[in-house]
Amino acid sequence: MRKILIIAFFLMSLLGINSAFAKTDIEYFRLDQPPSVIELAFLRELGQSILETMASYGDNHLFEFARIEKIERNRENDFYDVSLRVISFEGAHSPPYKLINITFRIPPGLPSEKYKVISNKAVISYKVQSITPEEVDKLSKFTN
Template identity: 80%
Template structure:
């Protein structure tokens, strides 16, 4: 019985120690429901940096259907990595459509030396994929 109690106490204390040193928080945003008011407000604030980033990577298009996918908070270094996606288009919402995934680091901090900085946000990831009109419809389901 004493062994079980001692082992239990050791396990509980190790969990308490590990949680005390947690330095990263991650929040995922559900993609299968409409965006929250906070998500919409944050996306509006990121609108110009998104356009500037797309332009700096040669994607001179407009975008729609923006969604934040996740935010990672680094407590130790005091920054946030905001991962989002947009669908770019040409003209009057015409093809070619592209799915663009961007991760901004806010504030850029030391990463400013390694990454492109646009509107005081470090662009730590930029990925582009051509998509079909059917994929656009599916990805836009909860954004329009």
């Protein structure tokens, strides 16, 4: 019986140690309500980087309805991966519309040929899809 208690105590202490030293934290942003002031401020700071990233991928358009979807903090390597979405448009806020998802790594870390570095941010991911005006209305519902 004593051996079982010692083994159980040892296993429980290992679980406690491992959970205390998590290497990443992830925060998801609620997209079904208006953005917070901190989200709006961060998006304003990222605005030029978003435009430069879009241009570097051949999307020379403007954007609106930006939202941060999640931020992942890597404690071990001290960087943040910020995933966001924007809706790009041509002309006077008119179609064609594109939903653009970008993930920036801030700071970019060591130079890597794997990622583009734009405005001192590494572009980890860049995805584009065409969307309809109805989808724009749905995605922009809480951004006004």
